[in-house]
Each structure stands twice: as structure tokens, then as C-alpha cells.
Amino acid sequence: MFEAYTKSIFINGIWHEVKESATEIVYNPATLKPITQVSHASTKEAKQAIAAALKAFPAWSKKTGRERSKILYKAYQMMYEDAERLGKILTMEQGKPLKEAIGEIKGAAHFLLWYAEEASRSYGEWLPSSVTSKRLIVIPQPIGVVGAITPWNFPSSMITRKLAPALAAGCTVVLKPAPDTPLSAIEIVKIFERVGLPSGVVNLVTGDATAIGKELLISKDVRLITFTGSTEVGKYLMKESANHVKKLSLELGGHAPSIVFADADLEKAAKLVLASKFRNNGQTCICTNRLFVHESVMNDFANLLKEKVQKLKLGDGLAANTDIGPLINEQACKKVQFHVEDATKQGAIIEHGGKPWNTEELSGYYFEPTILSNVSNEMKIMHEETFGPVLPLQVFSEEAEVIDKANNSDYGLAAYIFTENTSRAIRVSEQLDYGIVGINDVFPATPEAPFGGIKQSGLGKEGGHHGMDKFLEKKFISIGIDN
Numbered sequence: 152m153f154e155a156y157t158k159s160i161f162i163n164g165i166w167h168e169v170k171e172s173a174t175e176i177v178y179n180p181a182t183l184k185p186i187t188q189v190s191h192a193s194t195k196e197a198k199q200a201i202a203a204a205l206k207a208f209p210a211w212s213k214k215t216g217r218e219r220s221k222i223l224y225k226a227y228q229m230m231y232e233d234a235e236r237l238g239k240i241l242t243m244e245q246g247k248p249l250k251e252a253i254g255e256i257k258g259a260a261h262f263l264l265w266y267a268e269e270a271s272r273s274y275g276e277w278l279p280s281s282v283t284s285k286r287l288i289v290i291p292q293p294i295g296v297v298g299a300i301t302p303w304n305f306p307s308s309m310i311t312r313k314l315a316p317a318l319a320a321g322c323t324v325v326l327k328p329a330p331d332t333p334l335s336a337i338e339i340v341k342i343f344e345r346v347g348l349p350s351g352v353v354n355l356v357t358g359d360a361t362a363i364g365k366e367l368l369i370s371k372d373v374r375l376i377t378f379t380g381s382t383e384v385g386k387y388l389m390k391e392s393a394n395h396v397k398k399l400s401l402e403l404g405g406h407a408p409s410i411v412f413a414d415a416d417l418e419k420a421a422k423l424v425l426a427s428k429f430r431n432n433g434q435t436c437i438c439t440n441r442l443f444v445h446e447s448v449m450n451d452f453a454n455l456l457k458e459k460v461q462k463l464k465l466g467d468g469l470a471a472n473t474d475i476g477p478l479i480n481e482q483a484c485k486k487v488q489f490h491v492e493d494a495t496k497q498g499a500i501i502e503h504g505g506k507p508w509n510t511e512e513l514s515g516y517y518f519e520p521t522i523l524s525n526v527s528n529e530m531k532i533m534h535e536e537t538f539g540p541v542l543p544l545q546v547f548s549e550e551a552e553v554i555d556k557a558n559n560s561d562y563g564l565a566a567y568i569f570t571e572n573t574s575r576a577i578r579v580s581e582q583l584d585y586g587i588v589g590i591n592d593v594f595p596a597t598p599e600a601p602f603g604g605i606k607q608s609g610l611g612k613e614g615g616h617h618g619m620d621k622f623l624e625k626k627f628i629s630i631g632i633d634n
């Protein structure tokens with residue numbers, strides 16, 4: 152057990168401990184052994200954190216972009232240089248293989264770098280007026296106190312993707328991370344503390360989601376909630392925030408289709424489809440949830456997939472040769488099993504895997520990487536987010552047909568196409584109803600570009616210069632002048 156995390160609530164620059172009855176144990180999903188315990192905050196701490204963020208806002212928002220940039224840049228350096236240690240912590244609490252965890256930490260650090268660079272580039276506008284007696288100016292101003300709620304699947308990068316642009320814009324923040332993975336959040340806040348972020352600018356409350364969420368929703372001082380998580384909780388936040396006309400940014404669930412055309416480089420496509428499906432054990436909002444393969448290459452492609460899947464090694468993410476770690480918790484494992492059972496009951500064939508997996512030492516929530524064929528549209532897996540290592544395959548014959556199939560979803564986050572034909576790549580990507588399209592690319596998330604979904608996958612973008620927008624109000628100043 153780590154001792155270091157018992158004080159996990161950070162308010163106004165001070166680490167707080169709540170009484171012992173209000174603690175939560177954090178487990179390693181690979182072994183189900185406890186790692187540490189963290190404080191379980193509730194309404195009182197949420198109120199204090201909001202008050203601290205409000206108090207810190209005037210001074211932080213008045214700093215120049217350059218001043219804010221320097222702090223973000225130092226945080227980037229510290230995080231990047233500490234990637235190995237932070238990666239180990241991330242693997243222990245979340246389960247993903249260490250190489251993926253270190254990759255996530257470096258990616259998370261890059262959000263700090265990108266927004267350190269953007270901090271001094273938040274421009275206004277001088278608009279041409281239709282009358283000579285006026286001058287029209289638009290200035291960007293930080294929105295105020297921001298509530299940031301984050302999930303467990305990317306416990307570092309989902310935090311810096313919010314904190315970095317918020318801080319660059321001049322906002323102050325109350326952060327509520329997921330209870331399965333609070334340690335990565337604590338480590339990020341410690342970095343900000345070490346690089347001299349003023350007290351109250353970032354506050355951390357680990358604990359009761361409903362109580363903390365409610366405070367963020369009802370407080371008039373919180374001007375924006377930025378949320379990454381399930382569509383279900385996103386809808387709840389949207390409904391409840393209507394009472395205060397609170398601004399919202401929602402990064403929600405996905406159900407990504409991958410389409411392999413007959414003219415694809417099959418070897419490359421198979422490698423990328425597997426990376427998209429089994430990265431983070433399928434627990435990625437943009438991971439492939441449906442695979443459509445052209446009928447003329449289905450057999451060859453399915454064989455390539457099976458050959459490669461057989462080589463994937465399940466295990467503890469800390470072990471050097473692990474490709475796939477455990478699922479996050481029992482509920483996640485049950486959902487994956489339910490999707491496989493539902494599909495097989497309706498005629499799907501298990502081509503590989505299909506069941507939970509354990510050894511004597513590894514009693515965590517493992518599930519074999521699974522490939523299903525003979526899949527039909529009625530199966531739950533074709534509509535609901537599986538969030539696990541199951542790849543359902545369907546054939547198609549025509550381009551128009553597969554576009555319709557791919558768009559047949561309430562979600563609209565990411566879609567992937569594999570083709571060597573440029574005209575097809577452009578034509579199809581323009582017709583896919585998704586916020587992100589990867590062409591022969593399954594890793595589209597990057598600090599430089601806007602990431603976000605349409606339809607029930609969310610509102611707003613994170614990343615790129617677009618990622619600053621929600622943290623900045625545009626104030627219009629109209630000036631009458633004597634000619």
C-alpha cells in the first residue's frame with residue numbers, strides 16, 4: 152500500500168484528510184489487491200473547493216497569458232520527465248499495460264505544452280462597423296470557475312485535456328476525478344503545486360460523485376461544467392444544468408465503426424484495427440465497436456485478425472510482455488460477457504476468445520480478446536458501447552450500403568476507414584456522421600486537433616485552439632465616437 156495518498160483533497164493550496172470513516176480503498180484491477188486509500192469528499196468539501204476557486208479567480212484571470220504559460224510549461228516538463236513513475240501508478244490503478252500508461256502520461260503532458268503555447272494567443276477581434284460613428288470590438292475573457300469531471304479510462308490525459316486549456320484561458324478549476332483512478336489526478340495536482348500554481352486555482356475533490364456533482368450544478372459561482380464520461384451521466388448533467396443555464400461541454404460515449412474496403416492494405420489495416428480495438432482493453436471512447444469488411448476480402452481479413460489476436464498476451468500491465476490488461480471492475484467484465492452472450496444467443500460465432508480469464512496470481516477482471524462473426528444488427532453489441540475487448544465482424548458489398556450501416560448509431564464520436572483509394576477516402580469520410588474520421592489511422596487524438604463527438608457523443612471540442620473556446624466568453628464592446 153502507498154502511504155502517500157491519504158490526504159487527497161486539495162483545497163486552496165492545502166492537502167486535506169477527512170475522517171477515517173470517509174475514505175475509499177483504491178484497488179489494483181490486475182490483482183484485486185488494495186493499493187491505498189483516498190479521502191471521500193462530499194458536499195462540504197465541494198462547497199469549500201468552489202469558494203477557493205472563486206477567490207483565486209480574479210488574480211489568476213488578470214495574469215498575462217505569458218505568465219500562465221510559464222507555469223503550464225514547467226508542469227509539462229515535470230510531468231514528461233516523470234513519465235515512468237507516473238505510468239507505473241497509472242497502470243496500478245487502471246490496469247493498462249505500462250507502455251500504454253507511459254504513452255498516456257507523455258500525451259497528457261503534451262496537452263500542457265500545447266496550451267502553454269496557446270495561453271498567449273487568445274485573440275480578440277476588431278469588427279468593421281456599418282456606421283462611421285462606431286467602433287466594434289470583441290474581447291475574449293475567461294468564463295470563471297470551472298467544474299471538471301473526468302473518467303477512469305484515461306485518468307491522466309482526460310484531466311490535462313481540460314485543465315490545460317482552462318488554466319491557459321485564465322479560469323480556476325474544481326476537479327472531480329473517477330473513484331477507480333484518483334491517484335493519477337492527485338499526482339497531476341501535486342505537479343501544479345510544485346511548479347507554483349497559486350493557491351485555489353486548481354482544487355481537487357475525490358469522493359461522492361452525486362453530492363459533488365450536485366454542488367457543481369447548483370452553485371451560481373460555477374460557470375461551466377466540462378465532463379468526460381458516459382452519455383447517461385452527460386444527459387443527467389445537461390438536464391440539471393438547465394436550471395441555472397450553466398454552460399456545458401460534454402465528451403461522451405462512442406460506438407466507432409471501422410470499414411475495411413477491398414482496396415485496403417489488409418496487413419496494415421488488420422494491425423490498426425486490432426490496435427483500435429484492444430488498446431486499453433477496448434475501454435476507449437473511440438475504439439472500434441463494429442467492424443465492416445468488404446465481402447471480397449472478408450475471409451483473408453478475418454484470418455489475418457485471428458492470427459494476430461492469438462499472439463496477444465493477457466496479464467498484469469506491469470509485466471513486460473503484457474499486451475492486454477484487466478478490465479476496470481466487475482461491472483465492466485459483466486457487461487462484456489453480456490454482449491458476447493447476447494450475440495451468440497442470436498447466432499454470432501465466436502472465432503476467438505469469448506470468456507473471462509484468470510490465473511492463480513491474476514484474479515482481476517480479465518476477459519479474452521474476442522472476435523465474433525455472423526453478427527447481425529439486432530445484437531446489443533451493434534448498438535451499445537461494449538467498452539471491452541470484443542470485435543464483431545459484418546460483411547458489406549457496396550460503398551453506399553456500408554456508409555448507411557456505419558451511420559446507423561445514436562453515437563457520433565469516431566469512425567475509421569481503410570482504403571488505398573484517395574477519392575474513396577475523401578468521399579466516404581465526408582459522408583460519415585462522426586466528429587472524427589481516421590483514414591488508415593486509429594490514433595486521431597492529439598493536442599493540436601479538436602476532439603469531440605456529434606449526436607449523443609457530446610457537445611464541444613477538446614484539443615487544438617478550439618479547445619480554448621469554451622473557457623472564454625466573447626465580450627462585445629460597442630464604442631460610439633465623434634467623427
Ligand code: NAP
Binds near residue numbers: 304364381538
Ligand atoms: P461515467 O460513469 O459517466 O463517469 C464519469 C465521471 O462522472 C466519473 O468521475 C463519475 O464518478 C462521475 N459521475 C457519475 N455520476 C455523476 C453525477 N451524478 N454527477 C457528477 N458526476 C458524476 O463514465 P466512466 O465509466 O467513468 O467512463 C467511461 C465512459 O466515458 C464511456 O462511455 C466512454 O466512452 C466515455 N469517454 C468519453 C471520452 C470522450 O472524449 N468522448 C473519453 C473518455 C471516456 P463516479 O464513478 O463516482 O460515479
